[in-house]
Amino acid sequence: MDGPHERHARSVSRSRTPTRFAYAQPRQRRKHRETLKDCCKKIVAFMCTQVGVGALLIGYTVIGAVVFTHLERRGNNTETIDVEAFRNSTVKKLFLVVMKNNILDRSGFNQDMNKVLKVHQDQVSQIFKHGYDERPVEEIWTFPAALMFCLSIITMVGYGNMVPKTFEGKILTMVYAIFGLPLYILYFRNMGTIFAGCFKWTYRRLYECSTEKDENRKKIIVPSTACLWVIFAYILTGAIMFSEWEHWDFLDSTYFCVTSLCKIGFGDLVPGADVNASNHGNQTKIVINFLYMLLGLGLIAMCYNLMREEIRVKLKEMNEDFNQCLEDTKIRFLACCKRCRKRDLEYEDY
Amino acid sequence: MDRRRSVRRQGRRYRRPWFKKCKEYARNFIAFLFSNVGIIGLVIGYTIAGSFMIQALERGKPIPVQLYAIGNRTMFAKKLWNITMELNANVKLKEKEYRDTIDVELIRFQEIFVNLTRKGYDGSDDAYGYKSWSFAGAFLYSLTVITTIGYGNIWPHTPQGKIASIVYAIIGMPLFLLYLSNIGDVMAKSFKWIYANFCLCRWCPGVAKRRAERRIQRDQQMIEDGSSDSQSRKSNSSSGSPDVSIEMTNMNARQSVTSDAVTMTSNGSYDVESVNVPITVCLMIMVGYICGGAILFFRWEFDSGWTFLDASYFCFISLSTIGFGDFVPGDKIYGQGEFDEILELKFVFCSMYLMLGMALIAMCFNLMQEEVINKIRTTVRTVKYIFRCRR
Structure with a gap:
């Protein structure tokens, strides 16, 4: 009734304003808190699902790439010096061989040469096994390459065409893997459900379009052949793409796609590892390989999800069938036995 | 009749x-x-069959890269001969001049050689894969395929071999996953049993009873504390939150008491399922296994220059199925041909270590998963309580 008047009075009187403040502030604070809470909840929920996990994964790899490039570029590469030293010593040895065989005995000369060269080769290839790569460190640890390296750690592919050589790099790799693997598994699961949902939806739509709505809508299960076709098509596109770019033969690029999507990752064939090609082209290739891998692993997760469902149903059916078959044979066998016994009995009676 | x-x-x-x-x-x-022993046998049998198959396909087939590398070397020797002849023709051999020319040639040689190495030349004269595809090597290869480690120290060069390994991987990986889940389950159960009976000393008479009694006492104390607390708070006469806190403590106490009662009733034959192995123990087991492997490989590969960090790095990278392949046991170039038996033994041991280790890790993950789920559930419950209090 006298609301406006009271309010007016409150606003006017100085003595009453603090009480009003004290009354109003908690409510505001609570509101703040609730909005904050809601925000937090939303962020966490977003991070744990769908796009968030993908973003998290990509962010993690980017951070890892930055750190690894920083660490590994700082490391002095003693290997180039070693190789130089090996070469110098080989030259010396060759000279000694020449001096020794100065009577010019050709076969002896050739044999000794071969031996010395073999030793040289062994030394160099030993170093090479541990990751020596005639290029300087700056060229090896470019940003896209480091990105690929990080992805190969957390997805457990492990190509091994580039490996950490510094002490800190090795330790960081282990730590990085420990935190990265659960993240990747989360990504795998999430992507699996999302892709499976999308695929199921499209499949259902297509199914409904192609077969008119005469049947009642029951649960449509995506057949595993469809999943396999999707995977097959994905591998095929990858194979064609890589064979076009890298001038591998078709079998090689198929082999590469399968082994890397199966997370085996031998590392005998890696796109963008060709030294002779231009550096810029290599890096785009690496980035595209990165995307190809991410998407492909998601697709595999999808197929895994869909096929698990189907296999479960199939197994149940198979179990029932098997049981029925057993029952059938049992009944038949019993009938046969009965007949035999009857005959026996008749015979004995006779 | x-x-x-x-x-x-x-x-x-x-x-x-x-x-x-x-x-x-x-x-x-x-x-x-499909369980326990059978699946181990199945996996090992599959691996052995795979190694025979890959051996049949790859062994004795010429490896073009190796052949090319060897040819390159002989070519280079001939070139050197020519250079020497040329330089020798002019009066006397001068060391400086000779060295410079040879250095240039050697750099060119090295470039070709490095490119070949990148394409798979392994530095040995083994042009037909007799040594790299020995039985142990092939066994390790098939194991790295089905476990998806993929070291990449050897790989098939023929198209048949490549196709065969694709097919082999497609069939083998589900099998290995089955092995992991099965063995992980069994090992987790047995480890739980061991932990319950030996580490917590459940077998010792009286210990469990005493422990339960102590817990009940503690809970009762908590209830009393809570009620006294709430009373004191009530005397302050603030909002209605103390009631909730009483409720909470009561609930907690009741829960723990009931759980104790459950465990007490089944005291005679202890319920292994109710035992939770803490995460730290699982982590300790994993770290211990990696460290043990690291010490062993460090001892073995000492002469090929592994440090302890390298060895533990190798163990970790292998067990997490990353498998870079920069360190592989028995991957010595010098040793090839001389210590064949030791090499084979190393390969076999390495594959044993991998099989066991991956099962162990599966076990640890199994145990940790339970524990983490439990923890999350309790935290969710407490968070819910906290928010309810504020409202």
Whole structure:
């Protein structure tokens, strides 16, 4: 009734304003808190699902790439010096061989040469096994390459065409893997459900379009052949793409796609590892390989999800069938036995 | 007549169980194949079959890269001969000049050689893969395929070999996953049992009872504290939150008491399922296994220049199935041909270590998963309580 008047009075009187403040502030604070809470909840929920996990994964790899490039570029590469030293010593040895065989005995000369060269080769290839790569460190640890390296750690592919050589790099790799693997598994699961949902939806739509709505809508299960076709098509596109770019033969690029999507990752064939090609082209290739891998692993997760469902149903059916078959044979066998016994009995009676 | 019939009836009685027996045998056999020992046998058998297959496909086939590398070396020797002849023709051999020319040539040689190495030349004269595709090597190869480690120290060069390994991987990986989940389950159960009986000393008489009593006492104390607390708070007469806190403490106490009662009742045959192995123990086991492997490989590969960090790095990278392949045991170039038996032993041991280690890690993950789920559930519950209090 006298609301406006009271309010007016409150606003006017100085003595009453603090009480009003004290009354109003908690409510505001609570509101703040609730909005904050809601925000937090939303962020966490977003991070744990769908796009968030993908973003998290990509962010993690980017951070890892930055750190690894920083660490590994700082490391002095003693290997180039070693190789130089090996070469110098080989030259010396060759000279000694020449001096020794100065009577010019050709076969002896050739044999000794071969031996010395073999030793040289062994030394160099030993170093090479541990990751020596005639290029300087700056060229090896470019940003896209480091990105690929990080992805190969957390997805457990492990190509091994580039490996950490510094002490800190090795330790960081282990730590990085420990935190990265659960993240990747989360990504795998999430992507699996999302892709499976999308695929199921499209499949259902297509199914409904192609077969008119005469049947009642029951649960449509995506057949595993469809999943396999999707995977097959994905591998095929990858194979064609890589064979076009890298001038591998078709079998090689198929082999590469399968082994890397199966997370085996031998590392005998890696796109963008060709030294002779231009550096810029290599890096785009690496980035595209990165995307190809991410998407492909998601697709595999999808197929895994869909096929698990189907296999479960199939197994149940198979179990029932098997049981029925057993029952059938049992009944038949019993009938046969009965007949035999009857005959026996008749015979004995006779 | 009657006697005969009775005899026959007995026979009939015998016959019926025979069916069931047969069925049971079949079922048992399948169950056995898919569990425990059977699956280990299956995995090992599959790996051995794979190694024979890959050996048959790859061994003795010429490796073009190796052949090319060897040819390159002989070519280079010839070139050197020519250079020497040329330089020798002019009066006397000058060391400086000779060295410079040879250095240039050697750099060119090295470039070709490095490119070849990138394409798979392994530095040995083994042009037909007799040494790299020895049985142990092939065994390790098949194991790295089905476990998805993929070191990449050897790989198939022929197209047949490549196709075969694709097919082999597609069939082998689900099998290995089955092995992991099965063995992980069994090992987790047995480890739980061991932990419950030995580490927590559940077998010792009286310990469990005393522990339960202590817990009940503690809970009762908590209830009393809570009530006294709430009373004091009530005297302050703030909002209605203390009631909730009482409720909470009561709930907690009741829960723990009931859980204790459950464990007390089944004290005679202890319920292993209720035991939770803490995460730290699992982590300790994993770290211990990696460290043990690291010490062993460090000892073995000492002469090929592994440091302890390298060895533990190798163990970690292998067990997490990343498999860079920059460190592989028995991957010595110098040792090839001289210590063949030791090499084989190393390969075999490495594959054993991998099989066991991956099962162990699966076990640890199994145990940790339970524990983490438990923890999350309790935290969710407490968070819910906290928010309810504020409202």
